[in-house]
Amino acid sequence: MHFVINGNEVGLDFDPRTSLLDLLREQRHLFGAKKGCNQGACGACTVLVNGTRINSCLALAVQYQDCEITTIEGLGEPGKLHPLQAAFVEHDGFQCGYCTPGQICSAIGMVQELKCGVPSYVSEDVAAEDFELTDMELRERMSGNLCRCGAYNGIVDAIQDTFGTAEPETEPKTLPSKREAA
Structure with a gap:
């Protein structure tokens, strides 16, 4: 089967019952995504598939043939961290670091959801003029x-430091309030 993992095209043979998490860890030796609960409840296994965040422990790898899969290893590199990775360091957004790869991938996927207007329990209309990424919305x-x-x-x-202030077209800071963007 063919995948694009962290920008690299790869062909892999594997048991069709293999989870995407196990494929990434066991065949590609990408250990950022963790097997925390193996039930989709903790988010430690979060990766991006075509820009959408998923719990890779619940996903069969065969579902994602020909998809672009991004793990924490595909976001930055030694000496050149992704801006969100650098912000996690600056704001002490990690302690033991176990959940950090999933948190970062999830936050990047959340930004994509906001760009697409996906509502939440806090904000039904993210396209509203007065929408802001509040603490409550983010949490x-x-x-x-x-x-x-x-x-x-x-x-x-x-x-919030990474995504909360710039214009939507600017990467990686992409979540201004609608008032600022107008």
């Missing part, structure tokens, strides 16, 4: 990612 959208160390305030600060 709701990131609620599928757990941190046992309790670094949530640093995580929220890092995400």
